[in-house]
Amino acid sequence: MIKAVEQTYIMVKPDGVQRGLIGEIINRIEQRGLKIVALRMNVIDRGVAMKHYAEHREKPFFSDLISFITSGPSVSLVVEGVNAIKIMRTINGATNSSDAAPGTIRGDFAIDTGRNVVHASDSIESAQKEIALHFSDHELTDYARIDETWVYE
Ligand code: IDP
Ligand code: MG
Numbered sequence: 001m002i003k004a005v006e007q008t009y010i011m012v013k014p015d016g017v018q019r020g021l022i023g024e025i026i027n028r029i030e031q032r033g034l035k036i037v038a039l040r041m042n043v044i045d046r047g048v049a050m051k052h053y054a055e056h057r058e059k060p061f062f063s064d065l066i067s068f069i070t071s072g073p074s075v076s077l078v079v080e081g082v083n084a085i086k087i088m089r090t091i092n093g094a095t096n097s098s099d100a101a102p103g104t105i106r107g108d109f110a111i112d113t114g115r116n117v118v119h120a121s122d123s124i125e126s127a128q129k130e131i132a133l134h135f136s137d138h139e140l141t142d143y144a145r146i147d148e149t150w151v152y153e
Contacts (some may be wrong), residue, residue, distance in 0.1 A: 001143050003152065006084040007037065011119035012075040014068065016109075017041075021136035022075055025105060025118060028091055029079055033151035038078035038131075044070050051133055062112060068114065076134045082152065085127055088120040 025043050029036065044052070049069045056062050077087060093104025097116050100106035110116045121127035131140075 003082040005080060006124065006127065007078050007080045007087045007125050007131060007132060008088050008121045008127045009078040009119075010079050010088060011134075012077075013117055013119060014072040014074050015115045016117040017073050018107070018116070020103075021109060021117060024109075026077075028105065029077070029088070031038060032081075032087065032091065033080045034084055034087065034097040036077055036147060037065055037080045037142070038135050039075070040139065041075045043073050044068050048133060052130060056088075062152075064114065078131055078140060079133060081126075085121055085124065090123060092118045092120050113137070 001089065010029070012022050016022065016025060026036070026120055036138070039130075043117065046066065049066050053069070059065075081087065083152065091104035091105060093100030093110075096113050097106050097110040098113075100110065100116075102108060105118050106116050120131050
């Protein structure tokens with residue numbers, strides 16, 4: 001069976017950092033079996049934020065969203081695995097925090113949609129665009145873990 005290994009862009013947003021949830025979120029990613037191939041903390045540049053959320057530029061919440069996402073340090077990751085894009089969207093939970101199921105990051109840690117702790121790319125195209133926007137090629141690592149047969153059959 002052919003299994004599609006994907007990479008996806010994840011962010012622990014400034015609220016997640018301020019609330020001390022970096023470790024909790026990274027733990028959920030690692031314990032699922034997904035592999036972290038890039039990781040950085042920084043304050044997102046305003047221009048980068050506007051490109052990242054370009055699809056929302058006409059929305060009423062856009063300027064608050066840009067201010068919020070650039071308001072303090074966030075943690076950016078590239079996460080790799082079979083079906084990583086869909087799996088990470090499920091781990092994060094619904095965008096609207098009040099719809100997010102318990103057991104998801106948003107369902108466990110968020111109330112307001114504008115303070116929903118995490119980001120994950122929503123498609124292969126978005127993932128490619130977002131990884132290229134937030135990381136240089138030299139920051140992406142390529143390594144094997146000791147034995148993937150305990151994660152993949
Ligand atoms: P996603 O983060 O689940 O992909 P999107 O619809 O792409 O959700 O929205 C991007 C981000 O914009 C959300 O994560 C949230 O921070 C913010 N956002 C979306 N809708 C609203 C809203 O109605 N009010 C305030 N913020 C919103
Ligand atoms: Mg989105």
